[in-house]
Amino acid sequence: KIPDNLSRFVDEARNCYTFQQYNAVFSLCRTIIEICIKDLAVINEILPRDSCNIRQLSSRTPELYELINQLCDRVSVFDKIRKPLHKVRTGTNYIIHGNRIVKREEAKNILKQTLMVVHELYEIETACQESR
Numbered sequence: 001k002i003p004d005n006l007s008r009f010v011d012e013a014r015n016c017y018t019f020q021q022y023n024a025v026f027s028l029c030r031t032i033i034e035i036c037i038k039d040l041a042v043i044n045e046i047l048p049r050d051s052c053n054i055r056q057l058s059s060r061t062p063e064l065y066e067l068i069n070q071l072c073d074r075v076s077v078f079d080k081i082r083k084p085l086h087k088v089r090t091g092t093n094y095i096i097h098g099n100r101i102v103k104r105e106e107a108k109n110i111l112k113q114t115l116m117v118v119h120e121l122y123e124i125e126t127a128c129q130e131s132r
Contacts, residue, residue, distance in 0.1 A: 002122060003039045006032065010118075013111055022107035026095035029114040030064075033088050036118050037067050040125055044075050064089055077124050084117045 013028035038061065041047040047061065062070065068089065072082040091110055094100055102110075 003035055006035050006039070006118075009035065010115070013114075017107055017111055020104070022102040022104060023095055025107040025111055026092050026102050029088060029110050030092035030096055032114055032118060033085065033092075034064055036121050037064065037071060037085070040075075040078075040121060041067055041071055043125065044071065046070050046074055075128070077128060078121070081117060081120055081124065084113065084120070088114050088117055 009028055009032050013025050013032065016022075016024040016028060038047060042049050046067075061067065065086070068082065068085045072078045072085075088110065091113070095102060
């Protein structure tokens with residue numbers, strides 16, 4: 001099961017691509033990866049789970065770079081996807097930090113890479129849960 005807000009962000013990224021908002025596509029791809037990594041970090045008890053009306057402070061969450069490494073280090077089956085995750089993370093860095101403008105083909109590629117890595121993350125997690 002994927003987080004509810006993940007579907008909304010994926011839909012929004014697709015809409016932004018359709019309406020030629022390519023910078024927004026990059027930003028949303030970065031957010032999509034963060035949602036997935038944080039979700040899997042909670043499932044695999046790397047990050048604490050929110051409970052009742054107590055929400056964990058996002059300020060205490062490690063940076064995305066570190067969280068990807070923690071997930072891949074602690075749950076070895078994710079190690080094979082470490083490089084693609086960092087590729088999307090670093091590919092979106094220059095947009096997130098306002099360093100340049102994105103072109104159509106770049107937006108298409110990052111959206112495709114993001115969706116592929118997200119799909120693979122949840123395929124791996126599903127396989128892990130079934131083997132438990």
